[in-house]
Amino acid sequence: MSAEAVRMEGIVKRFPGVVANAGIDLTLNYGEVHGLLGENGAGKSVLMSVLYGLYRPTEGQIYLNERPISIDSPAVAIRSGIGMVHQHFMLVPRLTVAENMVVGWETVRAKTFLDRPRIRQRIEELSEQYGLGVDATAVVEELSVGEQQRVEIVKALYRGAEVLILDEPTATLPEQEVAALFDTIRALQDEGKAVVFITHKLREALTICDQVTVLRKGEKVGSVPASEATERQLTEMMVGRDVVFEVQRERLESEGRPLLQLAGLSAVDDRGVPAVDEVDLTVHDHEIVGVAGVQGNGQTELVETICGLRKPRQGRVEVDGEDLTARSPRDMARKGLVHIPEDRHRRGLVLTFSVAENAILGRQYEAPFAAGRWGQSKRAIGGYARELVKRFNVSVPGVRTAVRALSGGNQQRVILARELDREPKVVIAAQPTRGLDVAGIEFVWEQLLEMRREGAAVLLVSMDLDELMTLSDRLVIMYQGKIVGERKPRDTDKQEIGLLMLGGAVEAS
Amino acid sequence: MGVLSLDLFVAALRLATPIAFVALGETFSERSGTINIGVEGTALAGALIGATVSFFSQSPWLGLAAAVGVGMLLGLIHAIWCVYLRSDHVVAGAAINLLVTGLAYFLTRVVWGWRGTSASAPILNPWLLVWTMVALVLISQIFLFRTPWGLRLRVVGEHPKAADTAGINVYRTRVGYSVLNGALCGLAGAFLFNNLGRFSVGMVGGRGFIGIAAMVVGNYRPIPAFLAAYLFGFVDALQMRLQDVIPSHFSIMLPYVLTIIVLAGFLGRANVPAALGKPYIKEEG
Numbered sequence: 001m002s003a004e005a006v007r008m009e010g011i012v013k014r015f016p017g018v019v020a021n022a023g024i025d026l027t028l029n030y031g032e033v034h035g036l037l038g039e040n041g042a043g044k045s046v047l048m049s050v051l052y053g054l055y056r057p058t059e060g061q062i063y064l065n066e067r068p069i070s071i072d073s074p075a076v077a078i079r080s081g082i083g084m085v086h087q088h089f090m091l092v093p094r095l096t097v098a099e100n101m102v103v104g105w106e107t108v109r110a111k112t113f114l115d116r117p118r119i120r121q122r123i124e125e126l127s128e129q130y131g132l133g134v135d136a137t138a139v140v141e142e143l144s145v146g147e148q149q150r151v152e153i154v155k156a157l158y159r160g161a162e163v164l165i166l167d168e169p170t171a172t173l174p175e176q177e178v179a180a181l182f183d184t185i186r187a188l189q190d191e192g193k194a195v196v197f198i199t200h201k202l203r204e205a206l207t208i209c210d211q212v213t214v215l216r217k218g219e220k221v222g223s224v225p226a227s228e229a230t231e232r233q234l235t236e237m238m239v240g241r242d243v244v245f246e247v248q249r250e251r252l253e254s255e256g257r258p259l260l261q262l263a264g265l266s267a268v269d270d271r272g273v274p275a276v277d278e279v280d281l282t283v284h285d286h287e288i289v290g291v292a293g294v295q296g297n298g299q300t301e302l303v304e305t306i307c308g309l310r311k312p313r314q315g316r317v318e319v320d321g322e323d324l325t326a327r328s329p330r331d332m333a334r335k336g337l338v339h340i341p342e343d344r345h346r347r348g349l350v351l352t353f354s355v356a357e358n359a360i361l362g363r364q365y366e367a368p369f370a371a372g373r374w375g376q377s378k379r380a381i382g383g384y385a386r387e388l389v390k391r392f393n394v395s396v397p398g399v400r401t402a403v404r405a406l407s408g409g410n411q412q413r414v415i416l417a418r419e420l421d422r423e424p425k426v427v428i429a430a431q432p433t434r435g436l437d438v439a440g441i442e443f444v445w446e447q448l449l450e451m452r453r454e455g456a457a458v459l460l461v462s463m464d465l466d467e468l469m470t471l472s473d474r475l476v477i478m479y480q481g482k483i484v485g486e487r488k489p490r491d492t493d494k495q496e497i498g499l500l501m502l503g504g505a506v507e508a509s
Numbered sequence: 510m511g512v513l514s515l516d517l518f519v520a521a522l523r524l525a526t527p528i529a530f531v532a533l534g535e536t537f538s539e540r541s542g543t544i545n546i547g548v549e550g551t552a553l554a555g556a557l558i559g560a561t562v563s564f565f566s567q568s569p570w571l572g573l574a575a576a577v578g579v580g581m582l583l584g585l586i587h588a589i590w591c592v593y594l595r596s597d598h599v600v601a602g603a604a605i606n607l608l609v610t611g612l613a614y615f616l617t618r619v620v621w622g623w624r625g626t627s628a629s630a631p632i633l634n635p636w637l638l639v640w641t642m643v644a645l646v647l648i649s650q651i652f653l654f655r656t657p658w659g660l661r662l663r664v665v666g667e668h669p670k671a672a673d674t675a676g677i678n679v680y681r682t683r684v685g686y687s688v689l690n691g692a693l694c695g696l697a698g699a700f701l702f703n704n705l706g707r708f709s710v711g712m713v714g715g716r717g718f719i720g721i722a723a724m725v726v727g728n729y730r731p732i733p734a735f736l737a738a739y740l741f742g743f744v745d746a747l748q749m750r751l752q753d754v755i756p757s758h759f760s761i762m763l764p765y766v767l768t769i770i771v772l773a774g775f776l777g778r779a780n781v782p783a784a785l786g787k788p789y790i791k792e793e794g
Contacts, residue, residue: 074673074674074675075677079676084674086674090668090670090671090675092663092668093667093783094780099663100664102660103657103661103675103677104661104675106657106660113655113656
């Protein structure tokens with residue numbers, strides 16, 4: 001067996017009112033990828049933040065190379081050879097790759113000046129050694145998400161990391177870049193690094209990890225070699241019950257009524273560059289149409305244009321036969337088109353407002369929520385919100401709680417409750433399960449299928465191919481603003497869709 | 510051209526000096542994430558305390574040290590308010606401006622019995638401070654872009670959390686550069702006193718605020734900020750000469766009018782540090 005790198009013993013971390021880690025033991029070995037699996041809030045990130053010196057443990061002891069060590073700041077962790085790639089990258093967009101990598105750990109000459117040539121050389125060496133293709137002189141804001149992640153990895157290696165923590169590295173990564181990340185992780189493993197891979201995606205954990213430790217509600221449920229684990233077993237460990245992840249997507253006959261019709265729709269992005277290019281698309285009643293595509297190929301702009309948030313350059317948007325091109329979002333919602341926005345914090349909710357206030361956003365001017373011209377009926381709003389919270393199973397202390405205090409899953413429930421309760425004809429759902437845990441995903445999927453059952457047309461934009469394959473009746477693929485293909489999930493596979501997403505021409509079979 | 514003589518350019522350098530000191534100090538402060546509009550008052554405090562100490566000790570050097578010292582003290586107070594107590598930066602700065610103005614009237618009355626002015630006191634050759642300013646501008650430019658400390662400073666103002674995870678102490682950095690800003694504003698005040706030989710309540714006359722404008726126009730870079738300060742100094746020097754030609758009520762307005770026009774063109778285009786004015790709340794550690 002390989003040598004022990006880190007041993008965490010009985011780690012307890014208490015926050016006011018919460019026990020985030022309740023006595024967790026964890027052993028990391030050199031040359032091993034260790035998966036840390038658990039739902040959101042299970043304590044994975046907290047445990048690793050303890051190891052990286054961001055949090056001080058309430059109790060417990062950490063051993064590095066079998067010697068006890070007290071890591072009370074990231075500076076100590078870095079010096080001890082522990083590196084961390086955070087889920088939200090710690091990079092300054094406006095600085096160069098080299099500047100971002102060396103800050104706090106600079107190579108200097110004459111004890112005063114940044115030694116740029118030597119810094120660049122070292123970055124190139126590391127980049128080559130691990131096949132990362134990182135350009136030291138590039139400005140970070142011009143890089144893709146995957147490239148930024150590679151910068152973060154090289155940043156940790158530059159600081160001499162022997163133990164590397166990857167916090168949800170695939171959460172923001174497009175499907176195509178995941179394979180490249182896995183290659184990198186294997187290269188790190190071959191170099192004898194100890195790698196921690198935090199995730200809530202089972203399949204990924206089983207693919208890349210040697211050992212998987214599962215946390216639930218701050219406690220360690222167990223640790224198993226990946227080769228002996230099954231998805232079902234891990235799911236059970238994660239959620240504490242046997243979740244059947246096969247959703248019930250029954251056969252439904254569409255009446256063939258086109259509820260959402262897009263004709264030659266074109267739009268430009270914020271910089272004025274064409275983003276949506278003559279999109280024709282129809283979604284019928286009782287139908288879910290999935291939109292696949294690598295991020296940044298016009299999906300965001302397409303959704304905004306449909307919902308009235310962005311002016312189309314040309315083309316038409318029709319809802320149930322009525323031309324609603326370039327109408328305001330309020331009009332669209334009144335005509336039965338609702339929107340579950342991709343960025344729930346910026347577009348979906350006002351974080352500092354209460355659950356009740358968020359529950360009526362967009363309808364605050366209607367009776368019974370509005371009282372007269374200037375007033376609001378607190379009673380009607382509160383009563384309605386309480387009813388929604390109950391019906392959609394939002395777990396909140398009360399409807400006057402600020403939405404900011406809710407977990408991601410519960411925030412998304414508030415949005416779904418608000419939008420779907422309007423009995424829409426058309427649902428535009430953009431990345432509806434991003435960042436949610438298993439229970440949250442299951443809930444969103446059920447709701448979307450329920451909409452389909454009730455006869456709505458659902459347009460589902462997602463980065464998660466599994467989600468699209470599971471839910472969609474039809475799948476369209478967007479590439480550079482155009483729809484470049486259409487498939488039925490049962491007639492295709494992820495490889496083919498992935499190829500189309502990258503603009504590869506697939507011979508029609 | 511009688512007006513555009515060499516002395517005009519020399520006078521411009523001299524008039525640019527207090528503006529450039531402030532612009533330089535504010536560049537450091539804002540690069541680290543702290544807005545300090547108290548620079549106007551801090552410069553005034555430098556002039557006031559510099560004059561007072563010089564008057565009593567009869568040593569202009571002690572006066573200079575006191576001016577820098579009071580600037581640092583005000584910078585520290587501002588930093589404690591903004592960094593640790595997370596108060597609004599603009600309100601904190603305004604408080605300093607009000608505090609110092611009040612103090613100036615009070616102290617001049619108590620010490621000299623006059624409203625807002627001091628008696629003359631021993632001074633240094635103001636050119637000493639002019640050349641100090643020029644040297645500091647050059648050193649700062651190199652410091653900011655070619656040294657590890659400059660890089661850390663820039664990261665703290667752009668993405669404090671990234672700095673924190675890279676092992677840099679965000680709070681200490683911000684406090685340190687706030688104190689440095691205070692010291693440079695103290696030097697601005699010291700220059701004004703040594704230039705005139707006495708203290709007067711109106712002697713800063715908006716040069717602190719113009720210094721902030723120069724920093725914005727210079728896009729948070731020392732040398733361009735100095736050039737912007739020089740432009741303001743130049744217009745100030747020019748207007749003094751134009752007083753014979755046009756009524757002084759109008760010519761005195763020139764530097765201020767220029768500030769408004771130039772800023773209108775530059776604001777919004779500048780590379781404002783991303784975390785400027787936002788308190789950094791370190792998660793419980």
